[in-house]
Amino acid sequence: MGALLDKIAVPQDRFEIRLSGSGGQGMILGAVILSEAIGGDGTKNVSQTQSYGPEARGGASKSDVVVSPNQIFYPKAMKLDLLLAMTQESLDSYYKDLKDGGTLIIDNVLVTDIPTDNYYGLPFTRLAREEAGHVMVANVIALGAIAALTGVVDKETLINAVLARAPRGTEEKNRKAVEIGFREAEKLKK
Amino acid sequence: MAERERKLLQGNQACVVGAIYAGMRFYAGYPITPSTEVAEGCSRELPRIGGRFIQMEDEIGSIAAIIGASVSGKKAMTATSGPGYSLMVENIGYAYMTETPVVIVNVQRGGPSTGLPTKVSQSDTMQARWGTHGDYNAIAVAPSTVADTVVETIRAFNLAERFRTPVTILLDEVIAHSRSMVEIPQEGDFPIVDRIKPTKPAGRDFMPFEVTENFVSPMASYGDGYRFIVTGLTHDQHGFTTNRADETVVKLEKLRNKITRYEEEIYKQEARWTDDADIILVAYGSAARASLQAAQIAREAGVKVGVIQLYTIWPFPEKPLLDLCAKTKKVIVAELNMGQLVHEVRRVLPGDIDVHSVLRYDGEILTPLQVLEKVDEVM
Numbered sequence: 108m109g110a111l112l113d114k115i116a117v118p119q120d121r122f123e124i125r126l127s128g129s130g131g132q133g134m135i136l137g138a139v140i141l142s143e144a145i146g147g148d149g150t151k152n153v154s155q156t157q158s159y160g161p162e163a164r165g166g167a168s169k170s171d172v173v174v175s176p177n178q179i180f181y182p183k184a185m186k187l188d189l190l191l192a193m194t195q196e197s198l199d200s201y202y203k204d205l206k207d208g209g210t211l212i213i214d215n216v217l218v219t220d221i222p223t224d225n226y227y228g229l230p231f232t233r234l235a236r237e238e239a240g241h242v243m244v245a246n247v248i249a250l251g252a253i254a255a256l257t258g259v260v261d262k263e264t265l266i267n268a269v270l271a272r273a274p275r276g277t278e279e280k281n282r283k284a285v286e287i288g289f290r291e292a293e294k295l296k297k
Numbered sequence: 298m299a300e301r302e303r304k305l306l307q308g309n310q311a312c313v314v315g316a317i318y319a320g321m322r323f324y325a326g327y328p329i330t331p332s333t334e335v336a337e338g339c340s341r342e343l344p345r346i347g348g349r350f351i352q353m354e355d356e357i358g359s360i361a362a363i364i365g366a367s368v369s370g371k372k373a374m375t376a377t378s379g380p381g382y383s384l385m386v387e388n389i390g391y392a393y394m395t396e397t398p399v400v401i402v403n404v405q406r407g408g409p410s411t412g413l414p415t416k417v418s419q420s421d422t423m424q425a426r427w428g429t430h431g432d433y434n435a436i437a438v439a440p441s442t443v444a445d446t447v448v449e450t451i452r453a454f455n456l457a458e459r460f461r462t463p464v465t466i467l468l469d470e471v472i473a474h475s476r477s478m479v480e481i482p483q484e485g486d487f488p489i490v491d492r493i494k495p496t497k498p499a500g501r502d503f504m505p506f507e508v509t510e511n512f513v514s515p516m517a518s519y520g521d522g523y524r525f526i527v528t529g530l531t532h533d534q535h536g537f538t539t540n541r542a543d544e545t546v547v548k549l550e551k552l553r554n555k556i557t558r559y560e561e562e563i564y565k566q567e568a569r570w571t572d573d574a575d576i577i578l579v580a581y582g583s584a585a586r587a588s589l590q591a592a593q594i595a596r597e598a599g600v601k602v603g604v605i606q607l608y609t610i611w612p613f614p615e616k617p618l619l620d621l622c623a624k625t626k627k628v629i630v631a632e633l634n635m636g637q638l639v640h641e642v643r644r645v646l647p648g649d650i651d652v653h654s655v656l657r658y659d660g661e662i663l664t665p666l667q668v669l670e671k672v673d674e675v676m
Contacts, residue, residue: 110673111595111669111676112670114598114599115594115597115598116598117594118594118597142478146303147303155475155476156475156476180587180589180593181586181589181590181665182583182662185664185665185666
């Protein structure tokens, strides 16, 4: 007993992303857009899952995207490489799932109690309301930041994926939202 | 060939893509979690291509409607979950007896009864084989990825048409609701099987349940001009009800032989890393995804674990399993129930192979770590 379990390691070919917030913040749509952006050209596989049913209504809502150049065996996240937490409750719920040395991105207005100094904080919800023109695009600003901070997808591909899902008449707002997120995150990289 | 369109789809949506590709033009169903997106997709897509979608009053009506559609010449499907499948089993038996090709999708959730509507399970594995009463040979196929779901749905229709029999697709909540990029198949990518139509002219010579060389009778559609009776009562080759012992045996053996003599056509499994494996994992659906991940992790840690992933559950792939396990001494069956498939594996494999179970039945998918803990325990 234990001979195998002492030796196992999380597979290196997977990059696991979780977008989390509260119901209505667009975390699931954000993960769908991110999956389409990353998987669109066929060079990477994606597996997107989400909280479903009663757990998706109210409280912490999450959606995961697993990315790999290889076939994705296990469809769900095992140990997160990236956690986006848009609310305090979502950080409290999911921080334990983040890998050591994984990337943590938070909304630094809504999330104040953070168990680590190693994180990126941006005021996504405030940026959405004050700069992008609508609180609804906070998720898209966060996608822009993810692109800048991880390189998991490039900015133009992300913009195209966002626009493919944007309701008619909101294209400019959404494009601007990606740009804001990308620009603000670039500043954090120094 | 032109580049294929790629779309991010849920398993349930992939099922619709596969069904339409296979020629489905009729869907009747009663929406139920976690299968609802199948109905949703069919309601959107079928009217655009001249097909019909009907939301029925319940699952009993749904299966009845697709049987009627199939007898009228349409490829037909319904989708449900365990509770709905339970309501359908009487008429599924009618489809076996009347040799009517239909496809029934069971997106499995926790049971018994209404159970866990939003949670994953594989506890209807045996129901797909033994759901209805009487002697019959069931066919059930099982995808494990979103992309597989397109392929297995096409295969389900092809098997239904080839053998004139109902075919169950055993999906589960995880595959049904997860999303992946899927290449939308183009004409020619997959063979499409259509039921054999009668060549004999309508009249006394036409026998709707004729025992042919391969036991499958050419199938006329209502409206083609052939007169025939479709009944759940035991019937002779003319379709007339019978109480005669000899004709009863002919009918039952026809139902059996048309499947059992051609099982090689129905089996489908994928073996990975089994050649030198000390331990082989056997699984289907989302349990296979956890098993493959566990095997990959174990291999990287230097432990020789292989996986046999089943795409055909019924008829149970006896000979393939025997062959693939010939060199191993330990097998672990991974499933999301209290142990169903494992009984088949134990029945098939010789006594000197240790057969173990790793089970999960709390509504969640097995994790690779749980499978690895079992590997660690038995190695």
